Amino acid sequence: MLEYPETPERIFTVEAVTLKYGRGALAEVGLEARALGMDRVALFTDRHLAETELVATVQEALKQAGLDVVLYDQVRVEPTDQSFQDAAAFARDGDFDGYISLGGGSVIDTCKAANLYATHPDDFLAYVNAPIGRARPVPGPLAPHIACPTTCGTGSEMTAAAIFDLTSSQVKTGISHRFLKPSRALVDPATTDTLAPGVIAATGLDVLTHAIESWTARPFTSRPYPENPAQRPPYQGANPWSDIGSLKAIELGGTHLPRAWADPDDTAARDALMFAATLAGMAFGNAGVHIPHAMSYAVAGLNHGYVARGYADEPPMVPHGLSVVVNAPAAFRVTARADPARHLEAARALGADTSNLPATAEAASEALAGRLIDIMRRIDCPNGLSALGYGEADIEALTGRAFQQQRLLAQAPLTVDAELLADIFRDAMTYW
Template sequence: MTGDGAFTVDASRVTFGRGCIAEVGDRARALGITRAALFSDSAVAQLEVFDAAQRSLRAAGIDVVDYIDVRVEPTDESFRSAAAFATEASPDGYISVGGGSVIDTAKAANLYATHPADFLEYVNAPVGAGAPVPGPLAPHIACPTTSGTGSEVTGIAIFDLLSMAAKTGIASPALRPTEALVDPDCTGTLPATVVACSGLDVLSHALESYTARPYTHRAAPARPTQRPMSQGANPWSDLGCGEALRLLGTYLARAVADASDSEAREQVMWAATLAGIAFGNAGVHLPHAMAYAVAGQVRDFRPVGYPDSEPLVPHGMSVILNAPAAFRLTAHTDPARHLFAAARLGADTADAAPEDAGTVLAEHLMTIMRQVGMPNGLAGVGYTDADAAALADGAWPQQRLLANAPIDVDKPLLANAFEQSMRYW
């Protein structure tokens, strides 16, 4: 197989800074938006940040139609409902104010209202047809209120496919928001558990992108325009990943421990932006693929700080619970990279031998997990060793992610990884 000899860098236009949510009206008008669909969820819609966005849009002379029925951890049903709203409302632009669930829902609504199709047509193969988006979408300005998903700078929309009890998604450069307004003030009211989970999602974005299969080890595309977004580790993504890991090692525990530590929360938000751009051009792998099964097969777990109407394993939690076991498995492929990542997170790697890379990184991840109050592995959210095979079955459809891992993955390896993720201390 001939490896690819080039990599592509895509990113949304990003504005970062305290109070920049107030720019949304002027920026929407500059994009030619006259009627905006303002997406949020019922919790964020009660906050000042949502009012600020509304005021800014209306002051710019833009007609605003609100959609605040976004579901935390979206499903195919909630995506369909949002698309139906967008089709009826006929906006010429989209504004999302919220976490990854809100931003992803706005992406899906924009897609299906602009280019109607059977729902599974655009969903990633092998779950859906993986059809390319046939043309451009309406402008979308994403305003994240959590410091985690990076959805404001990626062309990915993730949801639970209820019929499979597993997460999957839609991935296309066309879904990438036109602009992102990243306002650190939006995270000031977040509960500690939400900051921890979203920050650990950032951490895994950076770790997985940095340790992904190198872009030169991926087959060259049939046409340059068909190069995948998950193209593997590359020099551009390495820059963002390394700095994001350093920032998280320095500031994440502080941001979780003290809501008034504005410096820490701002730096974690910046890390989320850097890691979002990085993984949007490199792609994640094993921990995220495993996480989709963990979240999809949840039974009774209800985390503190999240809506308690139904069981939920937050995305960042479902990712990090698999990470120590996963990186033990991948470390032998490039010990130097795994040790560098551990050092950026604050681990002492001075005397570590290459064969120690997996252990050093895994143990430091466990330290961070304990610092920010994560459960002790998958057992802490209700799973047992007997669930490993079913979890492996649930992760197996995530071929886009599994193919990005630096190791070859089969179902027995997945089952073993889930078994090793059950408890850590």
């Protein structure tokens, strides 16, 4: 369990991204760009979206607002260090004073990184999280960035992180700093209407794990009061503000993800799931995520041969939401001992009947893990790590790479060592 400091933290900070939400919001991007003082704009997207009506809508809105727009459609789904650097080179050469990202978390994260390295050039690993990079603080604000998500999952439009695959080390990592947060989030649920069920599953499961992890993260009061308030981390731990968004996101996701996956015409379910993604982004961008996400970076970083449903047109890889959720039930079975009541509340929000359950670690563990497994099965999620091609022989490598993610593991509600991680990986091999 966690040891509380003699002088605990007593303050939490909320730095929320300005949000515009609703069907039709995408057509107002020109108005928002003008309000932020943009003139020459880089529009980031991926090759699949480049020829769609969504990109045409954004381009037309920006042009109607009198802006000079340059399209960058070379974003890689599940970015790498090289794809981040390619995007940064484009941004540096373009002399842009504003950025628009239109796409999933990969597009939004790539735009964040491009904006960072164009505004404050440095060696690539300078800003990357330690111990993989040097974790240099971002020197100052970036150019304005409007993030327009098109998937109901990552919540990247609300967060201060940009995640990528460091291919030379076969591990995922990222850059995290408050200045990476977009200036605006423009969230239009209509962008999800054409998403394939496989993409809905992967991104929606990301919503659930984001929300449950932020709800079960270590309390912000478990950190010591800092000598310098400027040293407070972006991930602060669970707090009263993040709790509101994370619990509601669990409720919305648990109810609407199976519906959105099963029926492409259920726009109400997709709208609710998109709102859950934004709420979860607000929550985990403030409180943090922990063990399942730390494990996911190893799962995705080591596996470059898996082809997920809905991603057949992409290079083989494990989509982020799947790489997280395959670890989550096993992780929550362990973290339940830290706060059984809070884990039972998460299970209830997710749809489990907890009315007659005692607030014990065993009951909370099985209620939350069991309900999450039920949802995974209903939407055809891979059955644990073994379904991705992993086995006992991979546990040492997975554990070593996950243990490097100390920024995330530090947010867990209990102390995490390599042995515990290995046990969780072992339990995550198969669920049913």
